[in-house]
Amino acid sequence: MSRDVTRRQFLCIVAGCAAAAATGCSDFTHTALFRDNFRDLSPAELKDILADLEKKHSATYGKQVTVGATPALDGVEFGYALDLSRCIGCRRCVRGCVEENNQSRDPQVQWIRVLEMDSEHGINLEHSDPYYDAEKVPEDGKFYMPIACQQCRNAPCVKSCPVGATWQEPDGIVVIDYDWCIGCRCCMASCPYGARHFNWGRPSIPADDMNPATHYLGNRPRPKGVVEKCTFCVQRVRKGLYPKCVEVCPVGARKFGNLLDPNSEIRYVLDNKRVVVLKSEQNTQPRFYYFFG
Amino acid sequence: MIILGQIAAFIVQCGRSVLQGRTLYWAWLGFLAVIITLGIVTYIHQFNVGLISTRMRDQVSWGFYIGNFTFLVGVAAAAVMLVIPAYVYNWKPIKEVVILGEMLAISAIVMAELFVTVDVGRPDRLWHLIPGLGTLNLPTSLLAWDVVALSFYLLLNVAIVTYMLFSLHRGVKPNMAVFVPLVLISIPAAICIHTVTAFLYNGFPAREFWNSAILAPRFLASAFCSGPAVLVVLMQSLRKFTRFDIPNEAIFKIAELMAYAMFVNLFLLGAEVFKEYYSDTEHLNHMLYMFTGLEGSTAIVPWMWISVFCSVAAFAIFLIPGARTNIPTLNIGCVLIFIGVYLEKGMGLVIPGMTPDTLGEIYEYSPSGSELLISLGILGLGSLIMTLLVKISIPIMLDE
Numbered sequence: 001m002s003r004d005v006t007r008r009q010f011l012c013i014v015a016g017c018a019a020a021a022a023t024g025c026s027d028f029t030h031t032a033l034f035r036d037n038f039r040d041l042s043p044a045e046l047k048d049i050l051a052d053l054e055k056k057h058s059a060t061y062g063k064q065v066t067v068g069a070t071p072a073l074d075g076v077e078f079g080y081a082l083d084l085s086r087c088i089g090c091r092r093c094v095r096g097c098v099e100e101n102n103q104s105r106d107p108q109v110q111w112i113r114v115l116e117m118d119s120e121h122g123i124n125l126e127h128s129d130p131y132y133d134a135e136k137v138p139e140d141g142k143f144y145m146p147i148a149c150q151q152c153r154n155a156p157c158v159k160s161c162p163v164g165a166t167w168q169e170p171d172g173i174v175v176i177d178y179d180w181c182i183g184c185r186c187c188m189a190s191c192p193y194g195a196r197h198f199n200w201g202r203p204s205i206p207a208d209d210m211n212p213a214t215h216y217l218g219n220r221p222r223p224k225g226v227v228e229k230c231t232f233c234v235q236r237v238r239k240g241l242y243p244k245c246v247e248v249c250p251v252g253a254r255k256f257g258n259l260l261d262p263n264s265e266i267r268y269v270l271d272n273k274r275v276v277v278l279k280s281e282q283n284t285q286p287r288f289y290y291f292f293g
Numbered sequence: 294m295i296i297l298g299q300i301a302a303f304i305v306q307c308g309r310s311v312l313q314g315r316t317l318y319w320a321w322l323g324f325l326a327v328i329i330t331l332g333i334v335t336y337i338h339q340f341n342v343g344l345i346s347t348r349m350r351d352q353v354s355w356g357f358y359i360g361n362f363t364f365l366v367g368v369a370a371a372a373v374m375l376v377i378p379a380y381v382y383n384w385k386p387i388k389e390v391v392i393l394g395e396m397l398a399i400s401a402i403v404m405a406e407l408f409v410t411v412d413v414g415r416p417d418r419l420w421h422l423i424p425g426l427g428t429l430n431l432p433t434s435l436l437a438w439d440v441v442a443l444s445f446y447l448l449l450n451v452a453i454v455t456y457m458l459f460s461l462h463r464g465v466k467p468n469m470a471v472f473v474p475l476v477l478i479s480i481p482a483a484i485c486i487h488t489v490t491a492f493l494y495n496g497f498p499a500r501e502f503w504n505s506a507i508l509a510p511r512f513l514a515s516a517f518c519s520g521p522a523v524l525v526v527l528m529q530s531l532r533k534f535t536r537f538d539i540p541n542e543a544i545f546k547i548a549e550l551m552a553y554a555m556f557v558n559l560f561l562l563g564a565e566v567f568k569e570y571y572s573d574t575e576h577l578n579h580m581l582y583m584f585t586g587l588e589g590s591t592a593i594v595p596w597m598w599i600s601v602f603c604s605v606a607a608f609a610i611f612l613i614p615g616a617r618t619n620i621p622t623l624n625i626g627c628v629l630i631f632i633g634v635y636l637e638k639g640m641g642l643v644i645p646g647m648t649p650d651t652l653g654e655i656y657e658y659s660p661s662g663s664e665l666l667i668s669l670g671i672l673g674l675g676s677l678i679m680t681l682l683v684k685i686s687i688p689i690m691l692d693e
Contacts, residue, residue, distance in 0.1 A: 183414020
């Protein structure tokens with residue numbers, strides 16, 4: 001049988017109809033429980049699902065929530081560069097990211113982790129401190145290194161996922177289907193950058209602070225028990241906007257753009273500055289570069 | 294039609310065996326029922342609130358559950374690998390040893406799979422792992438390989454045990470043309486499940502503590518210590534409580550094999566310790582966390598030294614022929630090596646592997662009460678399965 005066509009119908013028949021008497025076949029099988037992997041959805045199914053999600057989230061948060069699924073643009077491969085000389089460790093990027101990407105406030109989930117390092121030790125993760133006081137920055141003898149998903153070209157998380165719930169999009173962004181992830185956390189064990197975060201409890205976002213402009217593979221509200229991470233703000237960058245962290249950085253330490261565009265900002269950094277990638281020995285080949293402006 | 298009648302009679306006899314027993318049997322079942330119930334109640338709570346009821350967090354994202362999973366895959370593998378000496382030395386009670394090993398393997402695999410089930414964030418989506426319905430990410434994901442290997446192994450052992458018992462029940466000699474190949478397949482399959490489980494850890498270059506070429510050999514060596522330890526004790530209780538005649542020689546032969554395994558196990562551990570301490574790179578941190586504590590975090594240190602002490606003491610006992618052929622000291626040795634390997638594979642592999650985390654942070658993990666109760670419930674359920682399997686098979690094998 002052809003899998004694409006029949007999987008959902010099959011589930012409809014096997015499981016949905018058992019509950020059909022009570023809830024109605026289509027309503028029940030439209031729940032996340034029977035949703036197919038994003039990459040196997042037909043356009044019609046996807047449209048249905050997006051509409052369902054918009055209805056559900058709009059009701060939950062009491063505002064008009066949109067859930068998009070804008071695909072990657074042709075001729076685009078995103079890249080990111082961060083100037084370690086400029087970063088002052090203020091963590092405004094962390095806050096901007098939490099608000100933009102609807103990260104849980106309680107329990108707290110944060111996609112960006114800023115490490116305070118001793119100038120004496122150089123870039124040395126073992127001597128870093130993520131719990132420094134942001135009121136006192138920048139401190140003497142310290143420098144700061146924000147770390148989030150490095151959008152690896154050779155991503156160990158994609159390799160380790162047992163169900164193909166995380167993959168790399170044509171524009172280089174590694175995304176997660178929150179409705180397909182089984183929460184086994186292999187990807188977290190495999191990530192050398194601690195970039196992946198698990199919803200240990202039920203995520204909560206105050207309705208007033210919820211960002212209603214969402215993307216299926218990005219900042220839509222997540223269920224408990226699944227993994228999430230930075231997507232370069234997929235909901236923004238595919239519309240030509242900067243990632244939120246680039247926008248809020250007060251010192252302009254963050255550069256972003258299309259690696260395939262010779263006139264892009266990111267290309268300028270790669271051509272004119274000397275850049276390093278984090279843990280190059282892991283052969284993850286990040287699209288996230290650090291440089292010393 | 295005849296075969297259907299025989300199957301019905303077989304099922305009836307199984308039911309009868311399970312429902313008949315002495316006070317001690319019912320007391321044991323009652324005890325298991327209590328811890329299983331506690332486990333289920335605790336799991337329902339975990340299911341509702343999420344894995345936040347455990348002490349795992351982003352820094353240490355696998356803990357007690359996955360440690361137990363790893364240990365039990367070892368027990369399951371070793372139980373069947375014992376079949377090898379049973380054939381090589383042509384033991385008289387070979388049938389019993391094989392069946393016992395296979396039944397232990399079944400119980401251990403069920404427990405191992407349950408430990409993974411309680412560890413995942415979305416147990417409602419485990420069907421995503423079923424090929425055809427879901428998308429099993431082969432060939433790149435090692436967890437996907439582990440799912441395949443463990444499922445195959447479980448089915449294989451269930452088939453062997455069921456076929457053997459059903460044949461004996463009918464009073465028919467098992468057809469060796471069917472039985473022997475199945476048993477022979479189960480031996481490489483046993484090695485396979487533990488190797489794939491080792492590769493699961495081994496395949497994370499981000500975790501240098503696990504990314505060691507001798508990890509899989511170490512898994513097999515430690516499994517060859519702990520699995521037979523369980524069997525040696527089981528075989529003794531069988532001959533005490535039933536009419537089974539398991540000669541001392543069979544048990545002592547296993548003990549001798551365990552002595553070799555213990556040597557290899559300690560030798561490989563020593564090789565790992567030398568490499569890390571002498572190299573003295575950043576990667577040493579995990580071993581420091583394990584044996585001496587790191588930056589004042591010492592939660593796991595006492596457990597690891599208990600493990601080392603138990604493993605060395607057990608090796609000493611098994612090394613001396615007089616001690617391993619003396620039932621009381623043999624049993625002490627079995628208990629010691631079981632504790633040693635349980636702590637080493639359960640806690641000593643997973644937790645130091647993730648501490649410090651990939652960004653150098655030290656988060657001190659120790660299992661929560663909820664994790665302990667759920668784990669106890671799973672161990673109880675596995676013991677229940679083993680008890681019932683033994684209860685069913687004894688009268689059949691003794692032809693009562």
